[in-house]
Amino acid sequence: xxxxxxxxxxxxxxxxxxxxxxxxxxxxxxxxxxxxxxxxxxxxxxxxxxxxxxxxxxxxxxxxxxxxxxxxxxxxxxxxxxxxxxxxxxxxxxxxxxxxxxxxxxxxxxxxxxxxxxxxxxxxxxxxxxxxxxxxxxxxxxxxxxxxxxxxxxxxxxxxxxxxxxxxxxxxxxxxxxxxxxxxxxxxxxxxxxxxxxxxxxxxxxxxxxxxxxxxxxxxxxxxxxxxxxxxxxxxxxxxxxxxxxxxxxxxxxxxxxxxxxxxxxxxxxxxxx
Amino acid sequence: xxxxxxxxxxxxxxxxxxxxxxxxxxxxxxxxxxxxxxxxxxxxxxxxxxxxxxxxxxxxxxxxxxxxxxxxxxxxxxxxxxxxxxxxxxxxxxxxxxxxxxxxxxxxxxxxxxxxxxxxxxxxxxxxxxxxxxxxxxxxxxxxxxxxxxxxxxxxxxxxxxxxxxxxxxxxxxxxxxxxxxxxxxxxxxxxxxxxxxxxxxxxxxxxxxxxxxxxxxxxxxxxxxxxxxxxxxxxxxxxxxxxxxxxxxxxxxxxxxxxxxxxxxxxxxxxxxxxxxxxxxxxxxxxxxxxxxxxxxxxxxxxxxxxxxxxxxxxxxxxxxxxxxxxxx
Numbered sequence: 118x119x120x121x122x123x124x125x126x127x128x129x130x131x132x133x134x135x136x137x138x139x140x141x142x143x144x145x146x147x148x149x150x151x152x153x154x155x156x157x158x159x160x161x162x163x164x165x166x167x168x169x170x171x172x173x174x175x176x177x178x179x180x181x182x183x184x185x186x187x188x189x190x191x192x193x194x195x196x197x198x199x200x201x202x203x204x205x206x207x208x209x210x211x212x213x214x215x216x217x218x219x220x221x222x223x224x225x226x227x228x229x230x231x232x233x234x235x236x237x238x239x240x241x242x243x244x245x246x247x248x249x250x251x252x253x254x255x256x257x258x259x260x261x262x263x264x265x266x267x268x269x270x271x272x273x274x275x276x277x278x279x280x281x282x283x284x285x286x287x288x289x290x291x292x293x294x295x296x297x298x299x300x301x302x303x304x305x306x307x308x309x310x311x312x313x314x315x316x317x318x319x320x321x322x323x324x325x326x327x328x329x330x331x332x333x334x335x336x337x338x339x340x341x342x343x344x345x346x347x348x349x350x351x352x353x354x355x356x357x358x359x360x361x362x363x364x365x366x367x368x369x370x371x372x373x374x375x376x377x378x379x380x381x382x383x384x385x386x387x388x389x390x391x
Numbered sequence: 392x393x394x395x396x397x398x399x400x401x402x403x404x405x406x407x408x409x410x411x412x413x414x415x416x417x418x419x420x421x422x423x424x425x426x427x428x429x430x431x432x433x434x435x436x437x438x439x440x441x442x443x444x445x446x447x448x449x450x451x452x453x454x455x456x457x458x459x460x461x462x463x464x465x466x467x468x469x470x471x472x473x474x475x476x477x478x479x480x481x482x483x484x485x486x487x488x489x490x491x492x493x494x495x496x497x498x499x500x501x502x503x504x505x506x507x508x509x510x511x512x513x514x515x516x517x518x519x520x521x522x523x524x525x526x527x528x529x530x531x532x533x534x535x536x537x538x539x540x541x542x543x544x545x546x547x548x549x550x551x552x553x554x555x556x557x558x559x560x561x562x563x564x565x566x567x568x569x570x571x572x573x574x575x576x577x578x579x580x581x582x583x584x585x586x587x588x589x590x591x592x593x594x595x596x597x598x599x600x601x602x603x604x605x606x607x608x609x610x611x612x613x614x615x616x617x618x619x620x621x622x623x624x625x626x627x628x629x630x631x632x633x634x635x636x637x638x639x640x641x642x643x644x645x646x647x648x649x650x651x652x653x654x655x656x657x658x659x660x661x662x663x664x665x666x667x668x669x670x671x672x673x674x675x676x677x678x679x680x681x682x683x684x685x686x687x688x689x690x691x692x693x694x695x696x697x698x699x700x701x702x703x704x705x706x707x708x709x710x711x712x713x714x715x716x717x718x719x720x721x
Contacts (some may be wrong), residue, residue, distance in 0.1 A: 125460040167643035193663035209645040358495040362636030368689040388668035
């Protein structure tokens with residue numbers, strides 16, 4: 118008799134490495150004990166045994182099947198436990214859940230990506246995906262902002278990105294230091310620097326709610342159509358299954374109908390920025 | 392509609408025989424209200440028919456308050472639930488859409504639904520807050536249960552609704568088909584009487600769609616005013632036949648315990664980053680009505696308020712949503 122699929126049961130994954138990205142952000146490298154794959158922008162429910170579970174969008178390439186990387190900022194009870202885990206520990210994974218980035222809709226277009234803080238995590242996964250299909254894209258422009266140079270994550274990866282043809286990287290920090298040579302200011306200032314053909318471009322935004330809000334408003338001012346702005350929404354996605362109700366954003370269950378939405382899909386829903 | 396009949400005493404004897412192989416539940420009288428009881432041979436004759444409504448909603452049989460959803464499913468005895476009113480069986484539509492969703496089917500819910508025969512009871516009476524007809528639901532079931540009963544004197548009539556219900560009736564061997572429609576004409580009359588009572592009682596209550604518009608259009612001041620006596624206890628959601636929100640609690644061994652939750656509790660939508668769209672009492676209060684009358688109707692085919700009125704009866708803050716909506720509709 119085939120095993121009955123239990124939607125609530127996590128699979129175990131071995132933590133093989135923990136990479137310190139910034140004082141508050143670490144990347145966890147996990148090897149699931151069962152087959153596991155995801156599409157870029159989809160999220161997982163990651164759990165610490167007996168402690169709790171939280172939603173994260175993997176930051177690794179969706180094209181790599183044998184391992185999964187999850188970048189986590191220490192912000193609360195569960196993530197504090199996660200930050201204390203050592204390689205060799207086991208975590209639980211449920212998913213993948215939701216609707217990720219519709220990469221095929223980006224073909225033959227410029228992709229402008231606006232990211233802030235730990236919002237770079239889902240974006241890195243998207244960038245890995247886009248880097249594998251550069252022949253299908255016109256250009257990829259990354260605008261990434263963080264609070265300080267110390268808070269900039271994925272520093273080695275930024276160097277790699279700058280070497281990829283058709284990729285451009287712009288960075289800003291709210292407050293620089295003597296070694297910082299790039300822009301200073303909130304991430305939206307980078308949008309003044311970029312050169313994009315808006316008529317043939319899509320924009321992707323991921324980051325803290327306040328950054329998502331002002332980033333989106335700026336993109337609209339620049340002339341991006343509402344249906345070409347893709348937002349990765351962060352809500353309290355608890356079950357991931359479109360059932361528990363914690364992530365309702367108006368008529369949408371963010372976990373199942375999202376987490377990636379176009380702005381025109383959600384602009385009339387309540388509380389999209391908080 | 393296809394009816395069968397038998398003597399009420401024969402029906403009770405049948406239920407007593409079925410107690411060997413089934414868990415049977417039915418509403419019996421309590422001190423202040425009727426409530427579902429796990430029936431025994433002594434309580435089978437006490438089951439109340441054709442009067443609204445058990446204190447608890449039907450969902451309690453399918454969505455336990457708390458259960459481990461990662462441990463192996465226990466094989467449960469077949470269940471028969473008698474006496475569920477139409478406002479409760481109608482609510483199964485939304486529960487089915489959520490829990491039997493083909494993308495993520497909840498096997499615990501599915502197995503309970505499959506394992507249960509639901510015998511509804513037509514309402515031949517109304518209670519103070521009943522308002523199913525205002526939301527397009529009749530006080531008798533023709534779609535969601537497996538069968539429905541109507542009792543007259545010492546005869547029990549049963550209406551077939553589903554194939555499962557047909558098989559159940561057929562297997563019992565105690566029912567005779569009704570071939571003379573005049574035998575069941577009283578049922579039709581009682582239906583109309585109940586409908587008419589409900590319509591008279593709720594003539595000022597806006598219908599489901601209008602309620603949605605009123606809720607959507609109302610500003611913060613109204614919600615602040617009407618939530619003043621709400622204490623966020625969650626009684627309204629607990630007692631609601633269509634409220635199904637839950638929390639997953641982690642237990643050692645990567646186990647998950649699923650526990651019923653309520654959008655009325657502080658922190659329901661709070662994220663780790665601290666954002667909380669429902670941080671204020673009036674926001675939570677409004678959320679429940681937006682969910683029931685605006686958002687769920689936009690997302691699902693089934694109704695998210697069946698007009699049972701239990702939330703009014705359960706509210707310790709004495710919040711009467713019907714009075715609120717009637718005031719809005721003025």
